[in-house]
Amino acid sequence: MTEHLDVIVVGAGISGIGMGYHLQTRCPDRSYAILEGRAAMGGTWDLFRYPGIRSDSDMHTLGFVFHPWTGAKAIADGPSIREYVVETAQTYGIDRHIRFSHRVTSATWSSEEARWTVGGTGPDGAPVTLTCNFLCMCAGYYDYARGHTPDFAGAANFEGMIVHPQFWPADLDYAGKEVVVIGSGATAVTLVPEMAKQAAHVTMLQRSPTYVVSRPSADRVADWLRERLPAKLAYGLTRWKNVLWGMFFFRLARRRPEKVKQRILGMVREHLGPDYDVATHFTPRYNPWDQRMCMVPDADLFGAINAGTATVVTDTIDRFTAHGIRLASGAELPADVIVTATGLELQLMSGVDFRVDGEPVDWSRRLQYKGMMFSDVPNLASVFGYTNASWTLKADLTAMYVCRLLNTMRKRGLRQATPYNADAAMSTEPFLDFSSGYVTRAIDSLPKQGAKKPWKLNQNYALDILALRLGSVDDGMRFSNPVAARAHEPA
Known part of the structure; x- marks a missing residue:
């Protein structure tokens, strides 16, 4: 039956x-x-x-x-x-x-x-x-069963390894290698600083920027409450604090998008310094919260950029070559490993x-x-x-x-x-x-x-x-x- x-x-x-x-x-x-x-x-x-x-x-x-x-x-x-x-x-x-x-x-x-x-x-x-x-x-x-990967001209000619984050090989060794991460979303901004710890260099290649906001990986208010209150009460108070802050920020972004945009870009400049080209690499074409924002804990992405172990390039792809990626600008990015952090289906x-x-x-x-x-x-x-x-x-x-x-x-x-x-x-x-x-x-x-x-x-x-x-x-x-x-x- x-x-x-x-x-x-x-x-x-x-x-x-x-x-x-x-x-x-x-x-x-x-x-x-x-x-x-x-x-x-x-x-x-x-x-x-x-x-x-x-x-x-x-x-x-x-x-x-x-x-x-x-x-x-x-x-x-x-x-x-x-x-x-x-x-x-x-x-x-x-x-x-x-x-x-x-x-x-x-x-x-x-x-x-x-x-x-x-x-x-x-x-x-x-x-x-x-x-x-x-x-x-x-x-x-x-x-x-499948992630989103555009058809890149010349991909079959690339002599290195092409990886989609959804199907990451457990044995992939990228230590000391040149890595290009294609994408600018949450997956890309996560991968870049982490891979930069071992790779020779990591380049985040993006067609267009995303809003990136740094926040501490630890919540000091939550820690303070947890030391003084029962676990469930402390958790509930922290949960509502974060919910209300998120609602406020989203509402502000929808009502005053230009003000929120400039504040976010100002924080990026504080991390990367006055000489960094924030306008090209971290200024999206859309308003805050028209797409989901990327959150980086403890400014790790900006830290990798400042350390010189990671670079952001904003350009479009002409084609893959045997040893990297040729851009529409004519420049070529060398790569041993290409990560297509190009999204979900x-x-x-x-x-x-x-x-x-x-x-x-x-x-x-x-x-x-x-x-x-x-x-x-x-x-x-x-x-x-x-x-x-x-x-x-x-x-x-x-x-x-x-x-x-x-x-x-x-x-x-x-x-x-x-x-x-x-x-x-x-x-x-x-x-x-x-x-x-x-x-x-x-x-x-x-x-x-x-x-x-x-x-x-x-x-x-x-x-x-x-x-x-x-x-x-x-x-x-x-x-x-x-x-x-x-x-x-x-x-």
């Missing part, structure tokens, strides 16, 4: 572990399983193994709301984050619900039965089929084939609902974090809302919850108001957002607390109980 569960969670990264905690805490009478396609938990923090990998958000907001981050560094390295995720899962027994090497490939909803049939493969590659009343997608937003819903009553789901024709569900798709939630704050803030709120929804359905004796837009004339907007490459490349395939609540994203943690923890579960939602399903136990 096909195994049935109340809830299936797809993905055992930060989102999936958080969802598991809230399910077993707030819906303890519900059975659940976490299906993880890889052989280990941790998601992003287990997949990426490139040198220096670290969080681009502080750990007091990237950490779980229910399990304090107690590490010394607020900007933590990847292995420490992975250990934190594993330790959290083990502490609360969430790890016992994880089924590793279970890759989900299809999910089919039946209104007649009010349940999902989830298909995929198990550890031995054999087909696996499960059913559930509610499905939670917690597998992130990008394709684990956004993949909504982990590439799973979704069908509702036999009809394929075209996500580009759906409206997002409260940042987690989709119009006319029943009993499905998907975790998608903030573009202007830590991912986990929204992941925790999403999990809490799902539990509220499940408990409401149980209380009312109903099995099906479907977001429904009754205003056919409502205008729509892109899902994300963000100009980053990985977003613009995929924008046409993403759901839309509406012009009003609950179809419009907040991108604001405080507003989402009001909407998701305290707001109604009935707005824009149709609850139902199909006739054919009434003989079954409610979800």
